[in-house]
Amino acid sequence: MEKKQYKKVVLAYSGGLDTSIIISWLKENYGCEVIAVAGDVGQADELEGLEAKALATGASKYYVADCKEEFVNDFIFPAVKANAMYEGKYLLGTSLARPIIAKKLVDIAKAEGADAICHGCTGKGNDQVRFELTIKAFAPDMDIIAPWRTWELKSREDEIEYAEARNIPLKINKETNYSKDKxxxxxxxxxLDLEDPQNEPMYDKILEMGVTPEQAPDTPTYMTLTFEKGEPVALNGEKMNGVDLILKLNELGGANGIGIIDMVENRLVGMKSRGVYETPGGTILYKAHGDLEEITLDKETQHFKQQVSLKLADILYNGQWYTPLTKALLAFIDETQKTVNGEIKLKLYKGNITNAGMSSPDTLYSEQTASFGEDEDYNQMDSQGFINLYGLPIKVKALLDQQRNK
Structure with a gap:
């Protein structure tokens, strides 16, 4: 069957192994103009030299879209407010970033009059779904090119050989070929070695955002976070924007061995995958926010929100950001956060985060009511009637069972 031809293709460009060779591959297979687009979600040094590399390897244009503030305010903070955590461990680091990058791809593709968008996601992974669902939400008629599903290359080793044959510069080789997302x-x-769950990760070799708990200082680090409506707004009393706050928490958390996760997760496409995640600042924020909710949410809301958090984590992991369900669940989350205000002090020590005290103007904790001492708002004799009514079904069943068994 004759391959469909395109005149202009917008490529999600990271400069990593996949996208480094895709520009050449697109031009060889489609003869099209390729516009490289990098979404800046805080990769820092990974963006250095990308423009020169993209143009040198055949791109006609290069865009870098600054997504950092939108990434934090519209994706990270909603996830923090929801306590959304996939399978009890994963703080959705890649899942949160893909939709905003894909949205920027659509914006640029429309502005440039492109007739297709291309990504370098593997056909075995989750990112292909996250990119394409977002593209469908904002450009339902746009064609999508996914080389990993069609090209002759079958492995990352094949990709490296392809690049070497065309003198495409790479920052990795066959021995350092970890798949990373930053x-x-x-x-x-x-x-590499992480594909076998029997292998302990070589943390000294792979960690970049911090150290192991064993290498962390022997003295704890104390910090105070301030929240307004569920969002962190200040660190140690200093007002900070979201991007700067997360970067500072990454620094403090990383230095104390915080936020290193080794997990085998269930990918959306059906397989299990093992990975190591570094999320130092995020781990601190989740702990602080979750603890503060303990004194600012009533029991029924808190417990129901836990169910919503599980569902939200699943659909965000699965790339369903731009759906009616996500919009509705986030609206519920925002309603619960109106009273999540206050300060929490934390102690970081060798990979652990300990609550060192918290307060809120909207606290539901009453020391007088909870005290073991005398108080005027709780009559302990009331509990007898409560237990009698609460336990009535148990008592009735037991009495009837006795009668039936005589």
Whole structure:
């Protein structure tokens, strides 16, 4: 079957192994103009030299879209407010970043009059879904090119050989070929020795955002975080924007061995995948926010929100950001956060985070009511009637069972 031809293709460009060779591959296979687009979600030094590299390898244009503030305010903070955590461990580092990058791709593709968008996601991964669902939400008629599903290359080793044959510069080789994803929220590591769950990760070799707990200082670090409506707004009393706050928490958390996760997760496409995640600042924020909710949310809201958090984590992991369900669940989360205000002090020590005290103008904790001492707002004799009514079904069943068993 004759391959469909395109005149202009917008490529999600990271400068990593996949996208480094895709520009050449697109031009060889489609003869099209390729516009490289990098979404800046806090990769920092990974963006250095990308423009020169993209143009040198055949791109006609290069865009870098600054997504950092939008990434934090519209994706990271909603996830923090929801306490959304996939399978009890993963703080959604890659899942949170893909939709905003894909949205920027659509914006540029429309502005440039492109007839297709291309990404370098593997056909075995989750990112292909996250990119394409977002593209469908904002450009439902746009064609999508996914080389990993069609090209002759079958492995990352094949890709490296392809690049070497065309003198395409790479920052990796066959021995350092971990698959990584980096943004201001996290850094992930997959592949090589990590593919065997029997292998302990070589943390001294792979960690970039911090140190292991064993290498952390012997003295604890104390900090105070201030929240307004569930969002962190200040560190140690100093007002900070979201991007700067997360970067500072990454620094403090990383230095204390915080936020290193080794997990085998269930990918959306059906397989299990092992990875190591570094999320130092995010781990601190989740702990602080979750603890503050303990004194600012009533029991029924707190417990129901836990169910919502599980569902939200699943659909965000699965790339369903721009859906009616996500919009509705986030609206519920925002309603619960109106009273999540206050300060919490934390102690960081060798990979652990300990609550060192918290307060809120909207606290639901009453020391007088909870005290073991005398108080005027709780009559302990009232509990007898409560237990009698609460336990009535148990008592009735037991009495009837006795009668039936005589």
């Amino acid at each position: 943004n201001l929220w996290h850094l992930s590591h997959e592949g």
